[in-house]
Amino acid sequence: MTETGSDVAGQQQEYDVVVVGAGSTGENVAGQAVAGGLSTVVVEAELVGGDCSYWACMPSKALLRSGSARRAAQRAAGVEVGGLDARAVLDHRDEVTSHWSDDSQVSWLEQTGIDLVRGHGRLTGEREVTVTAADGSTRVLRARHAVALCTGSSATVPDVPGLRDSRSWTSHDGTSAGEVPGRLVVVGGGVVACELATAWSDLRSTVTVLARSELLSGNEDFAGRLVREALVERGVDVRTGVQASEVRRGPDGVRVQVSDGSVLEADEVLVAAGRRPGTDDLGLATVGLEDGAWLDVDDTLRVLRDGEPVDWLYAVGDLNHRAMLTHQGKYQARAAGDVIVARATGAAVDDAPWGAHVATADARAVPQVVFTDPEVASVGLTTAAAQEAGLDVRVVDHDLASLAGTYVHAQGYTGQSRLLVDEARGVVVGATFVGQDVAELLHAATIAVVGEVPVSRLWHAVPSYPTISETWLRLLEALGRDTARTRP
Template sequence: MSTREYDLVVIGAGPVGENVADRAVQGGLTAVIVESELVGGECSYWACMPSKALLRGGAALRAARDIAGAREAVTGGLDVAATLQRRDDIVHEWSDESQVAWLNKAHIDLVRGHARLSGEREVTVEAPDGSTVTLVARHAVAVCTGTDAAVPGIPGLAEASPWTSREATSVEVVPTSLVTLGGGVVGVEMATAFASFGTEVTVVARSGLLTTLEPFAGELVGDALREAGVTIRSGGVDAVARDGGGVVVTLSDGSELRAAEILVATGRTPRTEDVGLDAVGLEPGSWLDVDDTMLVKGFDWLYAVGDVNRRALLTHQGKYQARAAGDVIAARARGGEVMDAPWGRHVATADHAAVPQVVFTDPEVAAVGHTEASAQAAGIGIRVLDYDLSWVAGASTYADHYTGRARAIVDEERGVLIGATFVGPDIAELLHSATIAIVGEVPIERLWHAVPSYPTVSEVWLRWLEAWGR
């Protein structure tokens, strides 16, 4: 066993871990990152990037078919083989060579193997060949291990070898039929993608689609899925069994579904079961509770960044946390000023007030900040501004059959936007303007002077202001 010493030891080389290490190194520290799989993590190879690659072809084809002049040029269906090859190109054939090259350029050391906390500021790594190395941190250890798909304890489900998001996004042979358990983001995105491949898809959603967002988001996405041939069932699942012809799913109403494969998309669980939490007095398999600087509560050296702290299970939000954490680790190590007041450099204040997210279905869903329900639950006096996006002039030029909706949530007392939800084709690009307005607490009266271009769908901002009044 050998021992090496660094200022910072990072467990997990996904985009979150990479950013923690990079910011700390930019702040003058030395850093090493430990990875047991591929540098670049879940997002690069099994989540964000491959899933969007699988979705894009179908969305582009549907968009072309909704415009006179373009639809006449569409003479065939989606080329599934070409779509899968494009996905393979985007994930670099599951090679992390380019990511490792970036680590080297950023002066971040890499140790491959399984990392476990083995004491205060100490991490022991078991390499693939069975050898071990102990990494000692002078200042901090950051756990950035992310999450795994949660597989519920439905009788027979585990034995049926279900797909999770990993198998779905890395698929090589598209199944003829697929049952998806869960109506959240992964469930509806993969239903959209596989329906575009010609797969017969059934979504089983106990309580509906996209239930953490505004109700109209799930309604419009559900309408689009049904139009694409997807069957949506409500209620629970009592049992799952695999036989020679695929899987049999028994629903709570006694009916059965049969499909070639089953995808579980019912949530995430922290990847902390085997990272040595017990060695530092924490419960293995638990989410890690942190303050706004990502410091695990009760410690002065242990940080948890990204999905593993359960604040906002989104890659971009994890990278935001990582920038704050890397900077504050460097500041604390060098005796610098810690700017931990709300909206300061070393805190992730947006986790509480302005988390943006996009669901890449067709239509897309883009949301940031409060929904009507969450604002009411928080006791905020609000006014809700709704608008049908098909009424905006830009919608008529965008598509022949535009369907979309937008909702603004305004804090009446302060006169500022605190939430926005958009549903419509390619609507994701409209989201950042709302995020800026919320983070900047731009007064509604000032927004009158932010003139939207004509004719674009962003003219919805003017329609919201007109509904608000002057």
């Protein structure tokens, strides 16, 4: 039975597993635990489904899709293309978010056998979570085996004079706004900044991006360069090496003082300048941990306290700062849920690298797609990260515009691919693709990295012609047939 009210307020309830946070990560931990026969409850103060469903992955991609499809049609020969209906795009976004109703996700919890307690959960002792409901009532949940913290992260608002008082947007507002801002200033140059600059400019907002460094600076250099060139071509004012130094909202909009001395007038300012852990009010101090901090975990996602794992406490998803992506949070959740079941039932724990109960890919093979146009799809190490790790890697690039597949796919195609090969082992350790529709290339690269497929074997994985996947053949040709052929 799913609890949603306060009919048992003040009582103490006991479960095998208590999950704090019912976003996509928490849902998956709970699902794995229940599938393993453990009684499980999730605690959620907002909407079941979390940021991904209502303020991040789903609404942002709904906002981006129409503009991307329109440009793809413009690049196809003989297609007559009109403009975008902004209201229709926003209405579609609202449908994708179920109009910010979590009824269907609550129904899934009920059908799966997971209980739900509405309210803010805090640790108040070992294996103990106290939940405060909206009406102020409380109840205490005790865990026989495990408490899993899955409270994610939230947007960081820099300490810029006037920024907080100006009612600036965060990613929540940037994906849920009901109207298109006439003038939008985006503070930041990462994934959220680039995606939302793309989305709102497609909907005819006049967008200016203020970034301290180059765009998408954590990626290969050519990724940020190609995205920047595309944004500028579409009329976005991209300024790098600058930052907002003061922000003030007045009756006619927002005035943004820029560090280079210029001044911008805007209707809204979107802050996309990083994330902070959702641990401020989680009661960590009651169990000897630091409130508001990222949580360190062992390979099976148990929280580390003074370097030692707490045998009943897990931190899964964004708040352990390992790989802050929805799909990686779900991946961690599957491992954590399964290992909780194993420990509760006395089964063997498979904690070797690539074992069932560890999230090895979080360190070696994290795939990510930036849904700008061009798309940026990457997995594993970048060139800079490989060098920092001390690996002897061979780097090969290929111009995607030279492929027959891209020639027929889109007129004026622009893009690039890169492969990183560990010379000592002869395996792929990183790949990046930038271009229209390259997201679908990524899983092949992810399999190559995770499976540590020898480059000599990849020669026999023949790409279909004419497709964009033929870039694999061109990259291998650049490496040469003798690459690591005899190495283990």
